[in-house]
Amino acid sequence: MATKETGGTTRRRVLQCMSWGTAGILWTVTGGVPRAHALGEQVAQSGDFSFVQVSDSHIGFNKDPNPTPDATLREALSKVAAMPRRPAFLLHTGDVSHLSKPDQFEAASGIMKTAALDVSYVPGEHDTINDDGKEFFSRFATKMSQPGGWYSFDQNGIHFIGLVNVVNLKAGGLGSLGDEQLQWLAKDTGTLSASTPLVVFAHMPLWALYPEWGWGTDDAAQALTTLKRFGSVTVLNGHIHQVMQKVEGNVTFQTARSTAYPQPAPGQAAGPGPLQIPADKLRGALGVRDISFPGTKPAISDDALAS
Amino acid sequence: MDMPGMPSMKMSATPVDVPPTAPNAINIDNFAFSPKVLTVAAGTKVTWTNKDDEPHTVVNAGSPPAFKSAALDGGDSFSFTFTQPGTYPYFCSIHPFMTGTVVVK
Numbered sequence: 001m002a003t004k005e006t007g008g009t010t011r012r013r014v015l016q017c018m019s020w021g022t023a024g025i026l027w028t029v030t031g032g033v034p035r036a037h038a039l040g041e042q043v044a045q046s047g048d049f050s051f052v053q054v055s056d057s058h059i060g061f062n063k064d065p066n067p068t069p070d071a072t073l074r075e076a077l078s079k080v081a082a083m084p085r086r087p088a089f090l091l092h093t094g095d096v097s098h099l100s101k102p103d104q105f106e107a108a109s110g111i112m113k114t115a116a117l118d119v120s121y122v123p124g125e126h127d128t129i130n131d132d133g134k135e136f137f138s139r140f141a142t143k144m145s146q147p148g149g150w151y152s153f154d155q156n157g158i159h160f161i162g163l164v165n166v167v168n169l170k171a172g173g174l175g176s177l178g179d180e181q182l183q184w185l186a187k188d189t190g191t192l193s194a195s196t197p198l199v200v201f202a203h204m205p206l207w208a209l210y211p212e213w214g215w216g217t218d219d220a221a222q223a224l225t226t227l228k229r230f231g232s233v234t235v236l237n238g239h240i241h242q243v244m245q246k247v248e249g250n251v252t253f254q255t256a257r258s259t260a261y262p263q264p265a266p267g268q269a270a271g272p273g274p275l276q277i278p279a280d281k282l283r284g285a286l287g288v289r290d291i292s293f294p295g296t297k298p299a300i301s302d303d304a305l306a307s
Numbered sequence: 308m309d310m311p312g313m314p315s316m317k318m319s320a321t322p323v324d325v326p327p328t329a330p331n332a333i334n335i336d337n338f339a340f341s342p343k344v345l346t347v348a349a350g351t352k353v354t355w356t357n358k359d360d361e362p363h364t365v366v367n368a369g370s371p372p373a374f375k376s377a378a379l380d381g382g383d384s385f386s387f388t389f390t391q392p393g394t395y396p397y398f399c400s401i402h403p404f405m406t407g408t409v410v411v412k
Contacts, residue, residue: 063360063381099362099378125401129364129378171368171398172406213338214404271338272402273361 049156050292052080052087053201055238056258058126059108060098065277066286069098069260070111075305076259076288077115083290088155090117093238093256094124094166094203096140100131105139123149124203124239125166132167150181152188158293159192161185163202165217175204175217182219186226197232197296205237207246207253210266215240227251232296236289240272243287243302254300257287332356333407335363335379335399340407349411352388357381363405368396375400 057073066072080087092112097104105127112119121140123133137149142162144151149164163185165175177185189198200206206223208216217223227233233251241258242265261274262285269275277285283306290301331351334341336358347353355365357379365376365385373395376385389395389411399405 099380126362129362129401130375169400169403171366171396171403173403212404214402271359271361273338273359 049158050085050087050290051089051091051155052083053091053093053236053256053289053291054080054259055093055203055256056095056124056241056260057092057108057111058095058098058258058260059111060101060104061260061274063274065274065279065282066261070107072283072286072305073108073111073259074114075283076286077111079288079303079305080115080117085292087117087290090115090119091160091162091201091236092119092121093201093236094122095126095238095258096121096124096136098126100127100129100135102135105135109139120153120160120162120201122162122164122201122203123166125169128166133164146181146184148178148181148184150184156293158197158199159189161188161198161200163200163206163223165202165204165206165220170218173218174208174211174214175202175206175220177217177219177223182222182226185223189226189230192230194229195231195296197234197293197298198227198230199234199236199291199298200227201236203237204239205244205253205255206235207248209240209244209246209255213266213272215266215272224248224251232298234291234298234300236291241275242285252298254289256289257285257302257304259286259288259305262286329354334358335365335405338363338402338405340397340405343406344408344410346410346412347389349390349392350388351411352386353409354384354386355379356384362401363399364401365397366400368398368406 054076058069061069096108123136127136133149142151144153150162152159152161163177165177168176168178204217205215206217206220231250235251235253237255240255241263243257244255246253263272264275284304287302287304292299331347331353333345333355335355357363360381362378362380364378367373374387379385392411395409397407
């Protein structure tokens with residue numbers, strides 16, 4: 001929950017609603033009070049702006065627990081199409097493909113187009129194997145993209161920043177932003193008022209979630225110093241194929257589910273490979289994320305493909 | 308380490324490297340290179356084999372890298388013949404926390 005608790009009644013209602021489970025529930029927040037809506041329910045058009053994050057589609061992966069990640073990506077987009085409020089656009093936080101192969105990018109792009117929504121992409125490390133992302137950027141770069149592939153844009157008074165932290169990785173290191181990108185970030189946000197809500201999206205987590213498995217970014221601290229003065233910063237990451245959250249001052253970090261396969265919780269397996277789960281549990285471990293901004297702070301709903 | 312409910316995951320109980328079947332072979336298993344340090348004579352061909360479900364690469368940490376594999380999916384192999392003595396640290400460029408060394412005498 002991204003809202004501050006304002007009193008006992010609110011907390012009780014939240015706990016009541018939490019018992020409905022995490023699948024197929026859309027949370028909206030009005031005046032600081034969270035309200036839960038089942039996905040089929042008509043939500044009054046309040047003019048609030050929303051968008052959806054999808055992540056880690058790994059098109060080209062063909063093993064257990066999900067030999068058909070293209071099918072589950074289509075299911076995820078069907079879920080988006082069924083949302084009571086049509087999102088303004090999609091963010092894809094990387095690992096679009098599994099092996100950076102052209103036919104995998106082609107297939108992924110084709111499936112994403114069926115959503116009939118603009119998609120803003122950032123690469124994962126599976127998208128930049130051996131070519132520093134050349135094939136990826138040739139397909140998914142935007143007209144705002146800097147040479148290194150990072151970019152920003154504004155929508156509905158919110159400043160969106162797409163960062164690349166999966167190129168020039170060093171032996172023994174984590175994700176990496178690099179000095180050029182960090183300098184650009186300072187310049188890009190330098191003239192913004194501190195009350196501008198920021199949404200920063202990048203593939204690898206921008207906090208040291210679990211360095212033993214490479215789950216972090218070596219030079220994220222410098223980026224966070226630049227962003228520290230802003231009143232509302234939402235960081236959206238992928239990479240770990242599960243939802244984890246952290247709040248640090250005005251910054252909320254969220255990693256997302258994959259649309260392809262889950263991974264183990266930190267330290268709960270020998271390594272961060274695909275987590276083998278029964279077929280009937282798979283769709284409960286995959287999902288998309290709906291984000292709206294009723295005010296300057298986000299309302300976030302993580303929707304699994306099935307309950 | 309206790310791992311209930313995941314019978315298909317392999318786990319080493321201790322940090323000891325399990326020697327692979329051939330003397331100049333390195334296995335990539337559970338996001339680790341095994342053996343982590345391999346010592347060979349100059350002129351030896353070393354072969355890495357990926358036993359994981361995830362793809363990995365083998366990239367020398369030098370600049371420029373002395374060797375660099377393509378993406379190795381499960382079951383794929385990569386070989387390099389070390390002609391020059393020296394110490395060759397390498398890593399997986401997809402999962403850079405995975406590191407190893409080949410020492411060539």
